Amino acid sequence: MPELFNYFDHVELPTPTLSTDEVEKLCELVFGIDVVANPLGSQQDQNFRLFPRGSDAPFGVLKLSNPVFSETEIRMQDAATDAVAVADPTLRVPRVLSGPRGALWAWWDSSQGRIHARVLENIAGHTLTGSRYLPPAVIERLGDLAGRVSAALESFEHPASGRILQWDLRHARRVIDALLPDEPDAEVRAAIERAVCGAVAALDPIVPHLPMQAGHFDITDDNVLRGYGELLPDAVIDFGDVMRSWRVAEIAVTASSVLHHDGADPTSVIPAIRAFHARRHLTDEEITALWPLVVLRGATLVLSGRAQVRLDDANEYAADALDRERRIFDVATSVPASVMTAAIRSALEPGRAAPTRTWEGAPLFTLPAEVVVLDAGTVSPLNDRGAWLDPEELDRAALSTLDAGAGAVVVPAWHPVLSGAPPRTPAEPATIPTGTTLWLAEPPALGRDDGEWTRDAGTVTWRCGDEVVTITGIPDGTDAVLPARTRLFVQRHAAGDEPPPPRVTARLAAAWRDVTGEVSDALGLAPPVARGDDTLARRRGVLAAVQEHYYDAPPRIERGWREYLIDVDGRVYLDMVNNVASVGHAHPHVADAATRQLNLLNTNSRFHYGVITEYAERIVETLPDELDTVFFVNSGSEAADLALRLAMASTGRTDIVAMREAYHGWTFASDAVSTSIADNPNALATRPEWVHTVAAANSYRGTYRGADAQRYAPEAVAEIDRLAASGRAPAGLICESFFGNAGGVALPPGYLAQVYEAIRRHGGVAIADEVQVGFGRLGEWFWGFEQQGVVPDIVAVAKSIGAGHPIGAVITRREIADRYRTQGYFFSSTGGSPVSAAIGLAVLDVIDQEGLQHNARVVGTHLKRRLEALAENHPLVGAVHGAGLYLGVEFVRDRVTLEPATEETAAICDRLLTLGVIMQPTGDYQNVLKIKPPLCVSLESVDYFVDSLDRVLSTGW
DSSP: OOOOOBGGGOOOOOOOOOOHHHHHHHIIIIIOOOEEEEEEOOSSSEEEEEEETTOOSOOEEEEEOOTTSOHHHHHHHHHHHHHHHHHOTTSBOOOBOEETTEESEEEEEETTEEEEEEEEOOOOSEEOOSSOOOOHHHHHHHHHHHHHHHHHTTTOOOGGGGOBOTTOGGGHHHHHHHHGGGOOOHHHHHHHHHHHHHHHHHHGGGGGGSOEEEEOOOOSGGGEEEOTTOSSOOEEOOOTTOEEEETTHHHHHHHHHHTTSTTOOGGGGHHHHHHHHHHSOOOHHHHHHHHHHHHHHHHHHHHHHHHHHHHOTTOHHHHHTHHHHHHHHHHHTSSOHHHHHHHHHHHHOTTSOOOOOOOOSSOSBOOOSOEEEOOOSTTOGGGGGGGGGOTTHHHHHHHHHHHTTOSEEEEOTTSOOOTTOOSOOSSOOOOEESSEEEEESSOOOBOOOSSEEEEETTEEEEEETTEEEEEEOOOTTOOSSSOSSSOEEEEEEETTSOOOOSEEOHHHHHHHHHHHOOTHHHHTOOOOOOOOOOHHHHHHHHSOTTSOOSSSSOOOEEEEEBTEEEETTSOEEEESSOSSSTTOBTOHHHHHHHHHHHHHOOOOTTSOOHHHHHHHHHHHHTSOTTOOEEEEESSHHHHHHHHHHHHHHHHTOOOEEEETTOOOOSSHHHHHTOOOTTTOTTTTTTOOTTEEEEOOOOTTTSSSOGGGGGGHHHHHHHHHHHHHHTTOOOSEEEEESEETTTTSEEOOTTHHHHHHHHHHHTTOEEEEEOTTTTTTTTSSOSSGGGGGTOOOSEEEEOGGGGTTSOOEEEEEOHHHHHGGGGGOOOOOSSTTOHHHHHHHHHHHHHHHHTTHHHHHHHHHHHHHHHHHHHTTTOTTEEEEEEETTEEEEEEBSOTTTOOBOHHHHHHHHHHHHHTTEEOOEETTTTOEEEEOOOTTOOHHHHHHHHHHHHHHHHHOO
């Protein structure tokens, strides 16, 4: 058998560089195929995609192997490919093709000497090449593919499998030692030396226990394909690195390839590791080895790539990979391997108790008896009214507690801290403290005289054996070891480890805690209880499944402020969808009004009290004079329902005209006139006989578009006239003033004027559904119908008028209201209750006093312009609808056919969540972003939203 390749005999591997002309001639001469060759990238081989001359359908992929590889090794690659194809027929792999002269597999005598050539099947689809975002489902599939190939090759044997490649992680240290002296960048050398030292120290004790087998060992983003239009990859290519090595190296290589993708952090690879583990159970030693191997893979990639570019500066493939390879290394080393190992072990063995480092002996010092634990988390009153934005609030609260008699105040480690959290973050922020924050009324007496106490630059450190405790925050010039009335931060870690960062992310907090140990023991405090959260499972167990929630894996939101929503881990999200919280979440004026009224009276609305009158008067002041009578209910559904009943009572008729593709509510009557198939797929087929629909007046997607949209109104008028002529003159017409369900599409100019005139001509009434757009959201107009220059007979409004409190209102003319007596009495026990009316008044106050309608106009105009600019670079953006802060971005796969991009829209919303933005789809095809943030949203926030959306559209979802 020929001598097998040994990388250490061939550290420099220049790729073959045959010209396209020579390749095409040799294909014809040797293989008898007339093809056009298009070059493909490779680090140390040379690849071409071949097309039959005159055709754009690929014939296959030509691989010219580096001359250092023997025929035995090349045959092993093909044998391994065949073995996988037989063991897992559903997995697409590239096998050698045949041509007119047999198998397309031969040695070529080329201008660069003897080179092996073979043509492999062209696997249709796209690789994941580049650094675009990979969603968790794709990352999971990568791990599954690695596990499937590993299982297929478990018993594969070949004489060439013992070759020594630079990518064999068993030899990573030798490869790095060979390349490191020639690396000219001192910073690169130092970073790699530090990382490799730690990785090798973790690996050395377990190397004898790592299982071996043959494997692909290059199942990376570059070497998997997904079919055209598919999300998940189902093909594996390039078996050039087949060899025998540690089994766990298969998933280490795959995991490392995830780390350079947009938004990836070390925890991003967990779905891939879980999927691999499900196929190929990882032993305890393999779990311990996994992250050190990822680090070694990153270091090898960096040094090899840089060496290849120095050797072969014309190799664009290697040059383009340099930034990606450095990011893999940087992300892999951004968290200590011990922490990632703990996180991986927890993910794979969730029921297993982690080993803990116990504290030996007495606490470091004696705390006073009166120790107050301060809650700085999301639901703490300490963070009410936006106080969490002030980083000094925590100190003020602690010192106030000391002034009240406490001997010490502590904020415990490992509990989320919202105080001082950033408001807009594109990645999960570090909100979990790794140490205890401490304020002392008096300097304490030291409780340990063993070990060594040192002091340097504001830090006191105690060392004893394997234990290290650091206390930071000590001002210069302080004589006391631990000064009083000063914020101190106490951390614990093992000797030889770097101190943990002050705060870490929620996803890694448990792993950090496992590694560093519990610092409360060093202070004589009870350790904080480990947090668990089964709220979502409990919700699913007790709530009806149809009462849905946003997102498959939703954050648990427990606080809001202005345009922000905050989860229990202290992450602050930008809320761009919540028109319910019209004047902003947790507005103090609204909260104070509710509290004051609750302290006074809250009762059945049939009682006589002043606030209901004042509120009704204030609403009427915003409307045309003829709309002078108010009914109060609890929701938009009830408001629409009552509006329909008023129309029927005032006319003595029951037939109603409604616009298709609209949503008005879930009560019997409001659901009857709701025709959105997004909310009810059977909407049109299940309408009662008294509901008559007219075409959705959508000038972008409807039957008539652009200038032709003027035809909607005459057709609606004709339908109203037809109904009247048939003896079923309608009681009324219900229509949103702005086409809300479609994402804020403005009705064609003059539409409402024409249909209102027609309905009234036949004795019916015009109902304006203002639930979505009323109360200043459109910016230019307080009410949506004002944009159309009309006055309805009945207005239904809810959502924003209560800022999250359940309030709805119906406003009409006195004579219409009085006719409701023909249907009996009306009352709503809590509609217009004292608290509801007080909140409603407060909302009107805030809109007026804080200029929120003006803000909707100014900020909304800026936001719409920025969204429209996205269309210049992103063909997925079909249109931007709406006005003010009632906007919609419609995504289409084709701007001519307007094929809705439904799946893309859902994925975009999920990706925006990872960037800290709350967004949801709307429309009958769920392909429109419904952009309806609180009216107080700032320019900075909407810019963050557009920048985030641009990032998603640019880097993937």
